[in-house]
Amino acid sequence: MHTNNTSLIHAHGLTKRFGTFTAVDGISFDVHAGEAFGFLGPNGAGKTSTMRMIACASPVTAGDLRVLHMPPQSHASQTKARLGIVPQQDNLDNEITVRENLLMYSTQRRIYERAPRVKTHVQ
Numbered sequence: 001m002h003t004n005n006t007s008l009i010h011a012h013g014l015t016k017r018f019g020t021f022t023a024v025d026g027i028s029f030d031v032h033a034g035e036a037f038g039f040l041g042p043n044g045a046g047k048t049s050t051m052r053m054i055a056c057a058s059p060v061t062a063g064d065l066r067v068l069h070m071p072p073q074s075h076a077s078q079t080k081a082r083l084g085i086v087p088q089q090d091n092l093d094n095e096i097t098v099r100e101n102l103l104m105y106s107t108q109r110r111i112y113e114r115a116p117r118v119k120t121h122v123q
Contacts, residue, residue: 007032009054013063016049023049026063056080 009031016024024046031037039047052058054067056076065072067079092101 007066008068009037010066011050011063014050014053014060014065015062016046016053016058017061024053024061028063055083 007030009029011030012028013026014024014028015022015026023044027046027050029037039045039050041047049058053060053065053072056067056072056079059073068082070079072079092098093104096104
């Protein structure tokens with residue numbers, strides 16, 4: 001039996017509102033180490049809004065959310081540094097080079113120590 005102290009992601013009554021529109025309406029779930037977990041539902045069901053809250057990209061409106069035992073609202077930098085995110089679409093900026101995209105991403109994700117290696121591998 002798992003408890004929320006062993007959950008890698010714990011959500012209870014998680015809610016996301018945009019003005020008067022409720023995108024996520026009080027959902028609760030736990031994700032534990034070794035589990036495969038996903039969201040299924042029609043467009044507009046709140047899947048992306050939930051993932052954005054987990055990824056610290058959008059603030060929680062109400063409820064309790066813990067990611068890696070930390071509340072994203074107050075530990076966004078630490079949480080983001082430990083999450084692995086694979087976007088559905090490429091998020092590269094077409095206005096800059098691949099090298100500049102990699103350097104910008106590594107800076108945003110606080111991967112400064114990898115930046116010199118990126119410079120030597122990308123021409």
